Amino acid sequence: xxxxxxxxxxxxxxxxxxxxxxxxxxxxxxxxxxxxxxxxxxxxxxxxxxxxxxxxxxxxxxxxxxxxxxxxxxxxxxxxxxxxxxxxxxxxxxxxxxxxxxxxxxxxxxxxxxxxxxxxxxxxxxxxxxxxxxxxxxxxxxxxxxxxxxxxxxxxxxxxxxxxxxxxxxxxxxxxxxxxxxxxxxxxxxxxxxxxxxxxxxxxxxxxxxxxxxxxxxxxxxxxxxxxxxxxxxxxxxxxxxxxxxxxxxxxxxxxxxxxxxxxxxxxxxxxxxxxxxxxxxxxxxxxxxxxxxxxxxxxxxxxxxxxxxxxxxxxxxxxxxxxxxxxxxxxxxxxxxxxxxxxxxxxxxxxxxxxxxxxxxxxxxxxxxxxxxxxxxxxxxxxxxxxxxxxxxxxxxxxxxxxxxxxxxxxxxxxxxxxxxxxxxxxxxxxxxxxxxxxxxxxxxxxxxxxxxxxxxxxxxxxxxxxxxxx
Amino acid sequence: xxxxxxxxxxxxxxxxxxxxxxxxxxxxxxxxxxxxxxxxxxxxxxxxxxxxxxxxxxxxxxxxxxxxxxxxxxxxxxxxxxxxxxxxxxxxxxxxxxxxxxxxxxxxxxxxxxxxxxxxxxxxxxxxxxxxxxxxxxxxxxxxxxxxxxxxxxxxxxxxxxxxxxxxxxxxxxxxxxxxxxxxxxxxxxxxxxxxxxxxxxxxxxxxxxxxxxxxxxxxxxxxxxxxxxxxxxxxxxxxxxxxxxxxxxxxxxxxxxxxxxxxxxxxxxxxxxxxxxxxxxxxxxxxxxxxxxxxxxxxxxxxxxxxxxx
Numbered sequence: 001x002x003x004x005x006x007x008x009x010x011x012x013x014x015x016x017x018x019x020x021x022x023x024x025x026x027x028x029x030x031x032x033x034x035x036x037x038x039x040x041x042x043x044x045x046x047x048x049x050x051x052x053x054x055x056x057x058x059x060x061x062x063x064x065x066x067x068x069x070x071x072x073x074x075x076x077x078x079x080x081x082x083x084x085x086x087x088x089x090x091x092x093x094x095x096x097x098x099x100x101x102x103x104x105x106x107x108x109x110x111x112x113x114x115x116x117x118x119x120x121x122x123x124x125x126x127x128x129x130x131x132x133x134x135x136x137x138x139x140x141x142x143x144x145x146x147x148x149x150x151x152x153x154x155x156x157x158x159x160x161x162x163x164x165x166x167x168x169x170x171x172x173x174x175x176x177x178x179x180x181x182x183x184x185x186x187x188x189x190x191x192x193x194x195x196x197x198x199x200x201x202x203x204x205x206x207x208x209x210x211x212x213x214x215x216x217x218x219x220x221x222x223x224x225x226x227x228x229x230x231x232x233x234x235x236x237x238x239x240x241x242x243x244x245x246x247x248x249x250x251x252x253x254x255x256x257x258x259x260x261x262x263x264x265x266x267x268x269x270x271x272x273x274x275x276x277x278x279x280x281x282x283x284x285x286x287x288x289x290x291x292x293x294x295x296x297x298x299x300x301x302x303x304x305x306x307x308x309x310x311x312x313x314x315x316x317x318x319x320x321x322x323x324x325x326x327x328x329x330x331x332x333x334x335x336x337x338x339x340x341x342x343x344x345x346x347x348x349x350x351x352x353x354x355x356x357x358x359x360x361x362x363x364x365x366x367x368x369x370x371x372x373x374x375x376x377x378x379x380x381x382x383x384x385x386x387x388x389x390x391x392x393x394x395x396x397x398x399x400x401x402x403x404x405x406x407x408x409x410x411x412x413x414x415x416x417x418x419x420x421x422x423x424x425x426x427x428x429x430x431x432x433x434x435x436x437x438x439x440x441x442x443x444x445x446x447x448x449x450x451x452x453x454x455x456x457x458x459x460x461x462x463x464x465x466x467x468x469x470x471x472x
Numbered sequence: 473x474x475x476x477x478x479x480x481x482x483x484x485x486x487x488x489x490x491x492x493x494x495x496x497x498x499x500x501x502x503x504x505x506x507x508x509x510x511x512x513x514x515x516x517x518x519x520x521x522x523x524x525x526x527x528x529x530x531x532x533x534x535x536x537x538x539x540x541x542x543x544x545x546x547x548x549x550x551x552x553x554x555x556x557x558x559x560x561x562x563x564x565x566x567x568x569x570x571x572x573x574x575x576x577x578x579x580x581x582x583x584x585x586x587x588x589x590x591x592x593x594x595x596x597x598x599x600x601x602x603x604x605x606x607x608x609x610x611x612x613x614x615x616x617x618x619x620x621x622x623x624x625x626x627x628x629x630x631x632x633x634x635x636x637x638x639x640x641x642x643x644x645x646x647x648x649x650x651x652x653x654x655x656x657x658x659x660x661x662x663x664x665x666x667x668x669x670x671x672x673x674x675x676x677x678x679x680x681x682x683x684x685x686x687x688x689x690x691x692x693x694x695x696x697x698x699x700x701x702x703x704x705x706x707x708x709x710x711x712x713x714x715x716x717x718x719x720x721x722x723x724x725x726x727x728x729x730x731x732x733x734x735x736x737x738x739x740x741x742x743x744x745x746x747x748x749x750x751x752x753x754x755x756x757x758x759x760x761x762x763x764x765x766x767x768x769x770x771x772x773x774x775x776x777x778x779x780x781x782x783x
Contacts, residue, residue, distance in 0.1 A: 082531075082748055082750075083747050085532075086747055086750070090534075108531040109532055109533045109535070110534075193637070196620070202731075203728070204729040252617065253639070253642050254642070255639070255642040255643075255730060256642035256647070256727065256730060261617075264618070268619070423742055423744075424745060424748065424749040425730075425733065429733055436732075436733065458751070462528075
């Protein structure tokens with residue numbers, strides 16, 4: 001017979017042994033059972049058009065199966081892409097390939113140089129679109145830290161009936177049009193809560209929208225050489241414009257929006273204009289929403305300077321971690337992904353646009369004509385939307401989006417400082433504070449400029465960002 | 473020759489010693505998992521945070537250099553940090569007052585016999601059991617600036633006229649009210665259960681004796697109930713305050729610190745700066761800023777609690 005003490009001691013040993021067996025067991029079992037010679041682990045976002053993931057996952061696995069590679073794909077929400085990368089870098093383990101949807105430049109030190117992959121693809125398809133290069137290459141360190149297979153245009157979405165009722169059936173074409181239209185929209189559609197639905201909140205869509213406003217008024221965070229130039233008369237004009245627009249056409253709702261809010265507001269016909277990709281439109285189509293017949297698009301708006309620019313809505317940036325044990329397979333996979341650009345665009349219902357236009361070219365097109373051929377194929381899809389747009393050419397403007405689309409960091413390259421400014425909402429807060437009168441436009445610009453300089457200085461000290469001699 | 477008593481005493485003493493040694497060994501063994509857990513998952517991360525706050529560490533890099541107190545100087549000069557610091561105190565104090573006050577009301581109601589008491593207890597406990605991310609998504613719709621259920625209700629009952637609307641998450645003050653509301657909803661079950669346990673542990677005879685002595689409800693509350701519940705109340709307040717001071721989930725899921733960084737608390741700001749923004753050193757400085765205060769608070773409250781126990 002055992003005493004209580006003996007029972008507890010033996011029990012504790014048994015529990016400890018059991019815990020060890022449980023923790024070791026599955027690992028041993030999985031490793032034994034998996035038994036694939038080569039593995040490739042991919043982490044990417046949960047696509048805004050869910051149909052894309054339904055194509056991507058089996059396609060990636062099938063690609064692997066043909067080469068004896070076990071491919072696994074994990075998806076995370078777009079907001080978790082950066083935190084997940086941070087965790088994997090800290091642990092120095094995780095996935096082999098990590099997809100960023102914005103700027104992955106802060107992780108440059110921990111990713112391999114993809115110059116070779118980029119070179120291979122350029123030989124096959126010609127150069128990628130300029131904004132993809134500017135989002136994935138650091139000219140200061142001369143490193144191709146990421147590879148982009150796709151980007152997403154960011155047009156204006158407008159409510160045709162409302163804009164027709166105020167005498168502008170083709171929607172707005174300049175930022176000033178928004179200010180003029182807002183009071184008229186209030187008159188013809190008093191039930192509509194927010195005539196102009198441009199977010200000024202701490203979210204990804206607002207981050208892009210305020211940059212569009214800034215650039216089209218001639219301002220920018222950095223110049224082409226990486227000097228901080230936010231504190232400028234042009235920025236002040238942009239911020240003053242936002243204040244005017246907010247007072248006539250917006251409510252405090254836009255200060256709280258998340259990435260889905262403008263989609264929801266437009267689809268519920270609570271706003272007559274938003275800046276967004278076609279994902280909200282596809283949702284309206286899938287759910288046959290009443291807004292559908294009035295759902296139309298316009299290109300980026302022009303500012304008083306005549307500049308017409310919009311930030312890409314999403315820019316894919318695939319990186320391969322230095323700690324990956326499957327770097328060569330990962331490189332092969334990225335080439336294959338670009339090869340599949342046509343399938344990718346169709347699987348995303350024309351949301352994804354190829355970063356290498358040549359990859360969408362007709363087969364056997366001569367090298368010199370591939371980019372042109374690819375552009376023609378893209379235009380053909382947009383001019384006759386295979387996913388049921390009425391009229392069929394509703395999305396045709398997307399095929400002409402490249403000239404008015406640019407990268408985060410314009411007129412320079414994307415870099416970690418721009419990334420940190422983006423992720424800590426320095427620019428959206430500058431616009432929001434001025435728009436609501438929390439700070440005067442001048443003070444809002446000064447505050448944001450100081451923070452930008454602080455962030456740029458920090459990254460320059462780390463040797464990852466250029467400029468500094470002409471900071472304002 | 474030793475007496476038989478002495479001869480018998482020796483082995484007994486040895487046996488007691490052995491038992492005592494065994495008890496000590498067993499005690500150490502049983503404590504080891506808890507100590508290892510605290511050391512690995514609390515002490516090491518905390519020391520690492522202190523260490524990182526003194527460096528220029530960034531999210532995408534494992535290399536860093538010491539910058540002394542530079543991160544602390546930078547955050548103290550930041551208006552966003554000062555706002556977050558103020559919000560942290562408002563968030564903690566207001567929500568704790570409400571949680572303890574409302575918990576007291578609920579606990580007293582639950583002490584009375586009534587039909588369906590079990591069901592009510594279950595319903596009260598639900599917010600504590602629900603995953604916060606899921607629950608906050610529900611609240612996100614309730615407070616949504618465009619589609620708020622509260623606003624529609626207020627419209628229907630005539631509180632809000634034409635063109636009137638509350639932008640719960642788009643206004644700094646309403647945003648804080650929304651955050652505190654969700655946090656109170658979330659913490660209320662815990663405080664109710666704690667207070668209920670405290671109230672039921674007071675012997676009936678004490679109250680009966682007070683009644684015989686002619687004590688009124690106020691005198692009984694301040695001279696019997698509160699003093700006798702002080703240890704348990706202190707633990708509830710301490711737990712609630714530390715939990716609230718260090719919580720970022722409600723803020724992050726509801727407002728993400730907006731509008732224009734006006735509803736951040738220190739924990740959510742640390743996440744934004746350190747993880748999303750990639751400035752780990754700055755994030756760590758924000759995160760550990762209140763540690764000295766929390767330590768002092770914990771020590772003071774635990775002492776109060778111990779003294780109350782002795783009394």
